[in-house]
Amino acid sequence: MNRTLTVARMQFVAWRSVVGWPWAILLLSFAINLALFSAMGEKDDFEPTTGGLMSIYVVMFVASISAITMDFPFAIGLGVSRRSFYLGNVLHFVGQAIVYAAVLYLLAVIEQATDGWGVNLRFFGIPFLLVEHPVLRYLGFAIPFLLLGFVGIAIAVVFKRWGMNGMLTLSAVALVAVGGSAVLVTWQGWWSAIGGWFADQPGAALLVGWPALLTLPLAVVSYLIIRRATP
Amino acid sequence: MSPVVTVTDLTKRYGDVTALDRVSFTLAENRIYGLLGRNGAGKTTLMQLLTAQIFATSGEITVFGEHPYENERVLSRISFIKESQTYPSNLRVKHALRAAALVYPNWDEEYAQQLVEDLRLPLQRNVRKLSRGMLSALGIVIGLAARTPLTFFDEPYLGLDAVARQIFYDRLLADFTEQPRTIVLSTHLIDEVSDLIEHVLLIDQGRLLLDSETDALRGQVVTASGPVAAVDEFVRNGTELHRVRLGGTARATVRGDFGAAEHERARALGVDLVASSLQDIVVRLTTSSNGPAADAGSAVAADKEAVR
Amino acid sequence: MERSGAAGVMDDGRPIFLQIAELLESSILDGTLAEESQVPSTNELAAFHRINPATAAKGVNKLVDDGTLYKKRGIGMFVSSGARAKLRARRRDEFARQYVQPLVAEARKLGIDPAELKHMIDNWEETR
Numbered sequence: 001m002n003r004t005l006t007v008a009r010m011q012f013v014a015w016r017s018v019v020g021w022p023w024a025i026l027l028l029s030f031a032i033n034l035a036l037f038s039a040m041g042e043k044d045d046f047e048p049t050t051g052g053l054m055s056i057y058v059v060m061f062v063a064s065i066s067a068i069t070m071d072f073p074f075a076i077g078l079g080v081s082r083r084s085f086y087l088g089n090v091l092h093f094v095g096q097a098i099v100y101a102a103v104l105y106l107l108a109v110i111e112q113a114t115d116g117w118g119v120n121l122r123f124f125g126i127p128f129l130l131v132e133h134p135v136l137r138y139l140g141f142a143i144p145f146l147l148l149g150f151v152g153i154a155i156a157v158v159f160k161r162w163g164m165n166g167m168l169t170l171s172a173v174a175l176v177a178v179g180g181s182a183v184l185v186t187w188q189g190w191w192s193a194i195g196g197w198f199a200d201q202p203g204a205a206l207l208v209g210w211p212a213l214l215t216l217p218l219a220v221v222s223y224l225i226i227r228r229a230t231p
Numbered sequence: 232m233s234p235v236v237t238v239t240d241l242t243k244r245y246g247d248v249t250a251l252d253r254v255s256f257t258l259a260e261n262r263i264y265g266l267l268g269r270n271g272a273g274k275t276t277l278m279q280l281l282t283a284q285i286f287a288t289s290g291e292i293t294v295f296g297e298h299p300y301e302n303e304r305v306l307s308r309i310s311f312i313k314e315s316q317t318y319p320s321n322l323r324v325k326h327a328l329r330a331a332a333l334v335y336p337n338w339d340e341e342y343a344q345q346l347v348e349d350l351r352l353p354l355q356r357n358v359r360k361l362s363r364g365m366l367s368a369l370g371i372v373i374g375l376a377a378r379t380p381l382t383f384f385d386e387p388y389l390g391l392d393a394v395a396r397q398i399f400y401d402r403l404l405a406d407f408t409e410q411p412r413t414i415v416l417s418t419h420l421i422d423e424v425s426d427l428i429e430h431v432l433l434i435d436q437g438r439l440l441l442d443s444e445t446d447a448l449r450g451q452v453v454t455a456s457g458p459v460a461a462v463d464e465f466v467r468n469g470t471e472l473h474r475v476r477l478g479g480t481a482r483a484t485v486r487g488d489f490g491a492a493e494h495e496r497a498r499a500l501g502v503d504l505v506a507s508s509l510q511d512i513v514v515r516l517t518t519s520s521n522g523p524a525a526d527a528g529s530a531v532a533a534d535k536e537a538v539r
Numbered sequence: 540m541e542r543s544g545a546a547g548v549m550d551d552g553r554p555i556f557l558q559i560a561e562l563l564e565s566s567i568l569d570g571t572l573a574e575e576s577q578v579p580s581t582n583e584l585a586a587f588h589r590i591n592p593a594t595a596a597k598g599v600n601k602l603v604d605d606g607t608l609y610k611k612r613g614i615g616m617f618v619s620s621g622a623r624a625k626l627r628a629r630r631r632d633e634f635a636r637q638y639v640q641p642l643v644a645e646a647r648k649l650g651i652d653p654a655e656l657k658h659m660i661d662n663w664e665e666t667r
Binding site for chain 2: 588640
């Protein structure tokens with residue numbers, strides 16, 4: 001446990017760049033949007049939403065990949081076990097997700113209170129998440145961080161363990177699986193049923209429930225893979 | 232005193248390439264070892280196996296009495312300064328040192344700062360922008376300041392100038408004297424370390440050729456030159472590793488036990504004897520057409536001969 | 540790469556511990572190390588000659604074993620009384636083997652008979 005904390009702290013030694021990148025990009029995206037919306041002036045007939053919030057999720061996804069590809073060889077080189085590295089890395093990432101989600105939540109509340117920063121900008125509010133329950137709303141920010149983070153970790157771990165061949169195999173398998181099911185669904189005429197299922201799902205399930213369910217097996221599988229990975 | 236490292240029949244294969252071939256040896260506490268051999272001989276592979284960075288194909292490894300894989304008790308007592316070590320691209324030199332300080336329980340920060348100054352390491356510079364020599368210097372600082380009971384230096388001075396190398400050797404020796412520990416210096420620059428290492432492990436093409444006290448090796452290999460007949464006569468008491476001829480004179484590199492009596496004999500025969508340096512010995516042993524000669528100082532190598 | 544590294548004054552061929560022992564002997568012979576004076580510690584020798592401390596210790600121990608040095612517990616190594624005379628006697632024995640024998644052998648090869656050789660040595664002494 002001690003070593004796990006050490007690894008988590010180790011990944012924060014250059015905390016300026018760790019914390020700086022995601023928020024700098026988000027801030028930039030926000031500034032651009034704010035400028036655009038001020039220039040356009042208020043329009044009441046539609047409620048504009050931007051994809052700008054996605055930027056921080058994308059940066060965190062990339063960060064989760066590089067944490068494995070770059071920090072893993074370094075940590076192993078310093079005599080950290082794979083188990084400690086993985087748990088420390090997860091702790092480091094989950095910790096960030098918890099804090100970042102809280103900040104985003106807070107910003108969304110401010111956005112609502114200030115009528116979209118005075119220019120009716122919906123940047124932090126998630127439009128299709130109509131739940132008003134504060135916990136669910138918070139999780140709506142946090143869980144996608146985790147899902148993307150663990151997808152990134154899983155990809156990076158496969159790369160570390162099996163190299164380029166592993167990546168190619170993984171892509172091929174993913175392609176066949178997605179393509180195959182698309183063919184199957186078309187052939188069976190299930191598209192409308194699937195569309196209906198998605199429509200029936202509450203926003204919270206799409207943003208919180210299902211991603212959380214996907215994250216768990218990814219975390220476990222990544223752990224099993226990294227135990228035999230070489231730096 | 233139980234050995235720090237015990238390796239038995241260690242083999243590592245990559246596909247059909249055998250990087251290490253049934254290697255066995257032990258490392259005793261508080262000694263400086265030289266892990267010698269040509270590039271690609273298997274030195275780095277061996278150290279990666281001992282630190283559980285990679286996995287053995289077969290054979291046994293014990294470090295501090297336990298297997299190192301996923302073993303925090305063992306791993307936290309080893310530092311392995313790998314020549315090809317990579318660092319996360321967002322780190323500056325000071326960050327890398329801080330990370331090392333967090334990880335190693337015996338880290339000596341004051342000493343690290345002193346070394347940084349001596350080796351003129353730019354603390355603020357990003358690790359990706361360090362020259363080869365500076366990267367080596369960073370490794371040296373980490374390896375020395377970590378003060379781990381078992382320290383591996385894998386070609387620690389690539390790109391370092393003569394002054395920095397001298398600083399490294401002096402610091403290593405001074406620190407070793409103050410705080411004895413087991414140090415393994417892996418290198419192909421043998422001359423530079425020959426006086427520092429107490430024990431030699433020589434690897435060639437994945438096999439352990441030599442496992443011997445350094446001083447015992449000195450005088451074990453000589454170059455004998457003189458009239459062909461005299462050299463022939465002299466060589467009979469040893470193993471000839473190499474020979475060149477010029478007309479009626481010959482120069483032979485011979486391995487054997489060359490004490491005062493043998494020197495006397497050479498003098499009587501009119502053969503000129505020059506003892507070989509450690510570097511010459513290693514060169515001869517790793518290029519000899521006779522293959523690895525059965526080793527007086529190593530039962531292991533002798534066994535391996537017998538097996539083949 | 541140039542040979543500049545740790546290698547200090549030691550020559551390559553012979554065991555370093557022997558060379559350390561001989562260096563100490565020479566210092567005793569020429570009076571640099573007086574009898575009953577303290578000998579540099581193993582670590583000082585190691586640092587000075589840039590050699591492994593264990594090797595330096597082996598060299599010192601060789602001299603302890605043959606009685607040239609003795610150990611004062613907790614203080615260090617000292618030159619024994621009478622060590623100088625003993626060393627000189629031993630070196631004189633070695634002198635014949637190390638220097639006279641090859642000299643005579645080389646002289647014989649060149650057809651210089653013993654009387655002529657003796658004459659050469661006498662003259663050599665005079666011309667100095």
